[in-house]
Each structure stands twice: as structure tokens, then as C-alpha cells.
Amino acid sequence: MTAGSQALRRPTPWLLPxxxxxxxxxxxxxxxxxxxxxxxxxxxxxxxxxxxxEARSIILDIRLPRIATGILAGIQFAVAGFLLQxxxxxxxxxxxxxxxSQGATLTVTVFLLFTVYIFNPGSNTxxxxxxxxxxxxxxxxxxxxxxxxYLLAFKLDLSPLRITLCGIAIGAVLxxxxxxxxxxxxxxxxxxxxxxxxxxxxxxxWEHALFLLPFTMAGLVVLPLIYRPLVLLQFDAPVARxxxxxxxxQFSVALxxxxxxxxSAVGAxxxxxxxxxxxxxxxxxxxxxxxxxxxxxxxxxxAVIVTLCDLIGRLVGRAEEVPIGVVTAIVGVxxxxxxxxxxx
Amino acid sequence: MDARKSSILIGFVVVASLLIIxxxxxxxxxxxxxESVLRVxxxxxxxxxxxxxWTLRLPRSLAASIAGAGLAVSGYLLQxxxxxxxxxxxxxxxTxxxxxxxxxxxxxxxxLSSAYYPFVGLAGGLAAASVTFWVSRGGNGRPLHLAxxxxxxxxxxxxxxxxxxxxxxxxxxxxxxxxxxxFQGRTWSHVIHMLPWAIVGVAGALLLHxxxxxxxxxxxxxxxMGLQRNVWKPILxxxxxxxxxxxxxxxxxVAFVGLAAPHIxxxxxxxxxxxxxxxxxxxxxxxxxxxxxIGRTIAIPKELPVGIITALLGGPIFIYLIxxxxxxxxxxxx
Numbered sequence: 001m002t003a004g005s006q007a008l009r010r011p012t013p014w015l016l017p018x019x020x021x022x023x024x025x026x027x028x029x030x031x032x033x034x035x036x037x038x039x040x041x042x043x044x045x046x047x048x049x050x051x052x053x054e055a056r057s058i059i060l061d062i063r064l065p066r067i068a069t070g071i072l073a074g075i076q077f078a079v080a081g082f083l084l085q086x087x088x089x090x091x092x093x094x095x096x097x098x099x100x101s102q103g104a105t106l107t108v109t110v111f112l113l114f115t116v117y118i119f120n121p122g123s124n125t126x127x128x129x130x131x132x133x134x135x136x137x138x139x140x141x142x143x144x145x146x147x148x149x150y151l152l153a154f155k156l157d158l159s160p161l162r163i164t165l166c167g168i169a170i171g172a173v174l175x176x177x178x179x180x181x182x183x184x185x186x187x188x189x190x191x192x193x194x195x196x197x198x199x200x201x202x203x204x205x206w207e208h209a210l211f212l213l214p215f216t217m218a219g220l221v222v223l224p225l226i227y228r229p230l231v232l233l234q235f236d237a238p239v240a241r242x243x244x245x246x247x248x249x250q251f252s253v254a255l256x257x258x259x260x261x262x263x264s265a266v267g268a269x270x271x272x273x274x275x276x277x278x279x280x281x282x283x284x285x286x287x288x289x290x291x292x293x294x295x296x297x298x299x300x301x302x303a304v305i306v307t308l309c310d311l312i313g314r315l316v317g318r319a320e321e322v323p324i325g326v327v328t329a330i331v332g333v334x335x336x337x338x339x340x341x342x343x344x
Numbered sequence: 345m346d347a348r349k350s351s352i353l354i355g356f357v358v359v360a361s362l363l364i365i366x367x368x369x370x371x372x373x374x375x376x377x378x379e380s381v382l383r384v385x386x387x388x389x390x391x392x393x394x395x396x397x398w399t400l401r402l403p404r405s406l407a408a409s410i411a412g413a414g415l416a417v418s419g420y421l422l423q424x425x426x427x428x429x430x431x432x433x434x435x436x437x438x439t440x441x442x443x444x445x446x447x448x449x450x451x452x453x454x455x456l457s458s459a460y461y462p463f464v465g466l467a468g469g470l471a472a473a474s475v476t477f478w479v480s481r482g483g484n485g486r487p488l489h490l491a492x493x494x495x496x497x498x499x500x501x502x503x504x505x506x507x508x509x510x511x512x513x514x515x516x517x518x519x520x521x522x523x524x525x526x527f528q529g530r531t532w533s534h535v536i537h538m539l540p541w542a543i544v545g546v547a548g549a550l551l552l553h554x555x556x557x558x559x560x561x562x563x564x565x566x567x568x569m570g571l572q573r574n575v576w577k578p579i580l581x582x583x584x585x586x587x588x589x590x591x592x593x594x595x596x597x598v599a600f601v602g603l604a605a606p607h608i609x610x611x612x613x614x615x616x617x618x619x620x621x622x623x624x625x626x627x628x629x630x631x632x633x634x635x636x637x638i639g640r641t642i643a644i645p646k647e648l649p650v651g652i653i654t655a656l657l658g659g660p661i662f663i664y665l666i667x668x669x670x671x672x673x674x675x676x677x678x
Contacts, residue, residue, distance in 0.1 A: 092492045096499055156667045161488050165430070168495050169662040172434065175502075176599055176655035180524040183517075183649065190517055191510070198506045273499050322507070329503035333496065340479045340493050 019300040026307045030067045069204040071303040072212040076265040078302025081276025083258035089160040094277035095262035098167035102174035103145030104138035104266035109178045111137035113185045135267030142263020199272035199325020201310050208268045215264040272325045274332025350619040357626040365405045368637040407530040408636040409629035414542030414587030416628020417549050419602025421584030424556045430487045432603035433588045440498035441472025442592040444505045451512040466589035525596040525651020534594045541590020548583040549621045557617040600658020
């Protein structure tokens with residue numbers, strides 16, 4: 001425990017229990033509410049292993065996998081944002097501000113456009129797209145963007161704040177490339193790419209959740225190990241070194257973990273914006289900067305916010321649902337503006 | 345640098361732009377010889393070569409150079425206005441602010457004539473820029489803060505734009521092509537639609553060069569010289585947004601020109617603001633005309649949108665400027 005954190009006020013003791021309760025409430029709301037109205041008694045029956053076949057298929061094959069994918073992706077985006085904010089010493093860093101999401105987006109776009117040309121020339125059917133490979137494709141792009149950030153940080157010797165600016169530039173270039181590719185070669189696949197590009201949990205299956213699970217687990221296992229050095233990354237490199245922490249090593253490890261989390265999530269659900277930016281902020285605000293609580297709270301709130309935003313998108317649009325990326329953008333922008341406006 | 349050298353510099357850039365425009369008339373699906381291009385330019389004869397040059401290639405090249413000049417001056421104005429070397433239509437959210445409502449109108453209000461799009465773009469660009477500037481007053485107006493505000497607003501508007509595209513269905517292909525930024529198939533009517541907006545921006549900036557120069561001074565010095573910031577700020581913001589509003593409906597977003605051109609102009613150290621603005625416009629025209637030429641010749645018969653070329657060229661320039669510390673504006677409220 002660092003001396004600094006003890007000077008801060010302790011957070012209220014019921015903070016974490018409340019947050020966990022919130023998880024269960026949002027989870028229950030997401031299971032019980034939906035476009036198709038199912039009586040609560042039927043849903044309870046399904047959850048205990050009973051119920052009508054229709055209710056079973058809606059709950060078990062549509063809603064639950066979707067919620068599970070959302071929760072895992074939410075945790076990953078939030079933790080990725082938290083790590084990026086710590087290593088760039090910029091409280092507003094986020095996978096989509098640093099170019100990581102755009103890198104993943106670009107490779108997924110390339111993959112979606114060109115696998116068909118490679119494997120089935122002349123065929124345009126959506127069903128033949130190997131969806132299961134998308135997260136792997138996203139990893140390539142996200143990690144490449146992370147590699148660029150690493151090179152900028154250590155080859156060009158940029159300050160953490162300047163790295164953020166470079167991340168913005170990288171993101172703009174990669175975004176332009178992706179849009180150009182879709183426009184030039186998209187043809188029949190434009191709609192599926194657009195839907196994925198707007199950040200959507202529509203039609204996500206257990207397959208998606210199972211893909212994300214190992215990444216989430218790995219991230220949650222690694223985090224406690226790199227947790228204490230992370231505190232020291234908030235100081236300058238010499239200070240960190242005097243505590244026996246290699247700035248470069250911690251920066252690299254945290255960057256690697258955050259890129260892996262963000263890229264795999266982008267591959268599964270598309271670039272959901274603002275979650276990585278706002279959740280750690282909210283966590284810091286609620287925990288009154290009490291460092292040991294910020295991270296667990298980030299994990300919990302990441303799951304809650306994605307679940308709730310997806311529920312809003314499902315209910316508002318009814319049959320034509322609003323993609324979760326749009327909901328998080330609409331919810332996120334006022335919060336972000338307030339944060340920026342009141343920054344010291 | 346004295347005025348004569350500055351004018352020679354500008355003359356050089358303008359001649360280079362004209363050269364690129366003429367050279368750009370040669371390549372294409374049918375390669376033309378320099379001789380025949382010059383002949384039909386001088387005396388259009390209604391033959392196939394003449395039609396190629398006058399109805400396809402020349403308006404396109406002119407559209408690119410007008411867009412480049414406009415966007416460059418827009419970047420110059422935004423940088424002066426915010427005293428922030430990172431400001432440019434892309435980073436302050438002006439471009440995304442102009443694009444999103446135009447996409448919205450073309451999908452949701454299809455009966456609205458495209459002649460109104462520049463006005464829609466102007467309104468959206470002004471709104472987005474106002475929010476960015478309002479927000480960036482927090483954080484003491486640090487360059488990073490402005491960039492974060494503008495990029496966040498752009499992310500938000502991009503999310504909305506992509507959602508509208510999703511709703512658009514089959515129409516989205518054409519819109520996406522426009523969104524990748526380019527001049528393919530642009531005609532004289534596009535040139536004429538864009539021209540007044542670019543002229544307002546460039547001519548306005550040239551006329552107001554004294555005011556703009558004063559904006560780069562400290563608050564006290566500017567006030568001592570009689571500059572009324574609160575009066576001129578909205579005027580300059582409108583002037584800086586006009587070219588983007590004119591260019592966006594025609595060419596879509598063309599990234600980084602507004603950022604790079606003023607910096608390149610300043611590197612050449614012309615004498616005084618008026619020369620700097622003129623040089624910025626000329627360099628902007630040169631950059632976009634070159635990018636368009638590269639985009640349509642590098643992969644004949646396919647075309648790369650000009651937005652991709654400027655992004656690929658501009659990204660490294662941006663990173664170079666940051667690395668060299670040229671974007672730090674020390675001591676000026678940075």
C-alpha cells in the first residue's frame with residue numbers, strides 16, 4: 001500500500017456490494033425484458049430447467065448468450081481503457097482514441113472483404129463468412145496498433161501525453177483506410193460490415209461468449225499481478241525506477257494486456273465506443289480515487305453499463321433495434337463533455 | 345523573408361499546382377499525350393480527347409485544388425483562432441459535424457435538394473466546433489484537451505453516421521463511397537457549388553489577416569491593440585467552417601490537409617500573415633491535387649479515394665510534428 005492512498009478518504013463500505021447488486025439487477029432486467037414479451041413465470045421456469053420450447057429457445061439461445069457476450073466485452077473494454085489511461089497518464093484514453101479499435105476494425109474489414117475472394121471467388125453469401133475467425137483477425141490489427149504505440153513510445157521517446165496525440169493520428173489513418181476499403185470492395189457485404197462496425201450484440205451466440213471468456217479470464221488473472229507497479233506508473237520513470245519498477249517493462253506489459261482485451265472484444269462485438277473511456281472514470285469518481293477499489297469497480301461497472309445500454313437499444317428500437325455502439329455513444333458523450341469541461 | 349521572396353515562393357507553388365493539374369489530365373482510362381491535352385485546352389474541338397479533358401478530367405482536378413485550398417485555409421483559421429497548432433477541421437470535429445447531418449438528410453429527408461447540403465454542413469460543423477471549443481476551455485485550453493474533445497465528438501458523430509448508413513440499406517454504398525473522400529466523377533456543377541464557399545473562406549481570411557495575426561498574440565497584447573476577441577471569434581469560426589461546409593457535400597471528408605498545409609507554409613517562413621495565408625491555400629491545393637492524381641493513377645483501373653491518400657500522407661506528418669515538439673506552443677496558454 002502506498003502512503004499516498006491512505007491520505008485519501010476511504011470509500012463508503014457499501015460501494016462494492018451495491019455494485020454487485022446492480023450487476024444482478026441489470027442481468028435480471030436483460031433476461032426478463034425484450035422485444036418478445038414472455039411472462040415472468042415462464043422465464044423462471046426456463047431458468048430452472050423447464051418451460052415451453054419457444055421460451056427456452058428465446059432465453060437460452062438468444063438472450064443469455066447475448067448478455068454473456070456483452071458482459072465479457074464490457075469488462076474487456078473497461079479494463080483496456082483503465083490500463084491505457086494509466087500508462088498514458090491521460091484520464092481520457094480509450095481503445096478507440098488510441099487507434100487500437102481502429103486497427104482491429106481495419107483487419108476485420110480486410111478479413112470480411114477478402115476471405116470471400118480467397119476461399120469462394122464469385123460468391124457473396126453472408127452465411128459463408130467464417131465469423132469464428134473475426135476475433136483472431138481483430139487481434140492482428142489491434143496488436144499492430146499497439147506495436148505502433150510501443151514504437152512511438154520508446155523509439156521516438158515521446159511523452160505519455162504525446163503518445164495519446166499520436167494514437168489519435170493512427171486511429172484517423174486506420175479509420176480512413178477501413179472506410180475506403182469498404183467503399184471500394186464492399187459490394188454485397190457492406191450491410192454486415194456496417195452492422196458490425198456500429199458495435200452490435202445482435203445475434204451473438206455462445207460461440208462469441210466462449211471466444212471472449214479466456215481473454216477475460218486471462219486479463220482478470222494478470223491484473224492483480226501488475227496492479228501494484230501500475231500505481232507507480234503514474235509517476236515519472238525515475239521515480240518508478242527508484243521503487244524497483246521498470247517503467248518500460250510495466251508500460252509494455254500493460255499495453256499488451258489492454259490491446260489483447262480491446263482487440264478480442266472488437267472482434268466479437270465491433271468497436272463499442274466510450275465504454276473504455278467512461279467506466280474507469282466513473283469507477284475513480286465513485287471510489288474517491290481509492291486505488292484498490294477502482295479496478296474491481298471498473299470490472300463490475302463495465303459489465304453493468306454494456307448490459308444496460310444493450311437493453312436500452314433493444315427496447316427503444318423494438319424490431320429495428322439500435323446498435324449498442326450508438327447507445328453508448330449517446331450516453332457517453334454528455335458524460336465525457338462534462339468531464340472535459342470540468343478538467344483542471 | 346521579404347515580400348518579393350514570399351511572392352516568388354507563392355508563384356512557385358501556384359505554378360507547381362497548375363503543372364500538376366495539366367499533368368493530371370494525361371493519365372486515365374485513355375492516356376493522352378501532353379501535346380493533345382494542350383491543344384484541346386487551348387481550342388476545345390468536341391472530339392473524344394476534348395470531351396475527356398473538358399468534361400471529366402479538368403473539373404475533377406479543379407474541384408480537388410479548390411477543396412485543398414479551402415480546407416487548408418480552414419485549418420489555418422482554426423489554428424489561429426484557438427492558438428492551438430493541432431486544430432484542424434478533422435480534429436476539432438468540424439468535418440464530422442458537417443458530414444453527419446448531410447448523411448442524415450440524404451437518408452431521412454431524401455426530398456431535400458442537395459443544393460442545401462452546404463448550409464446543413466455549415467450548421468452542423470459550427471455546432472460541433474462550438475461544443476469542442478466550449479469543452480476545451482476546461483483543462484486551460486491545452487492542445488491535448490482540444491484534441492480529446494474534438495475526437496470524442498467525432499467518434500460520437502461517426503457512430504451516428506454509421507447507424508444512419510445501416511438504416512439506409514442499399515443507398516449506403518454510394519454514401520460510403522462519398523464518406524471515403526474523393527473526387528471521382530465530379531463535374532462542373534460540383535465545382536460551381538463548392539467555389540463560393542471556398543472563396544468566402546480564403547478571401548475572408550486574406551481580408552482579415554491583421555485580425556488573425558493579432559489572435560496569435562497574448563490576450564493582453566491583443567487587447568492593447570484593440571482586438572475584440574468576442575466579436576471576432578464567431579466571425580473567424582464561421583469563416584473557418586465555410587470551406588468545410590462547401591467541400592464536404594462534394595468530396596466527403598479529406599483528412600489532415602487543414603493540419604499539414606499551414607504547418608508546411610509556416611516552415612517556409614513567408615513574410616507576414618497575408619503571405620502565410622496565401623501560401624497555405626496554394627500548398628493545400630497542391631497537396632489535394634497531387635493526392636487525387638496519385639489516387640487515380642496508382643491502381644488503374646481501380647481508384648483509391650483521395651481521403652485515404654491524404655490520411656496516409658498526413659498521419660506520418662502529424663507524428664513527425666509531435667515528435668519534433670512543433671505542436672507544443674509553449675507559453676501561449678498551451
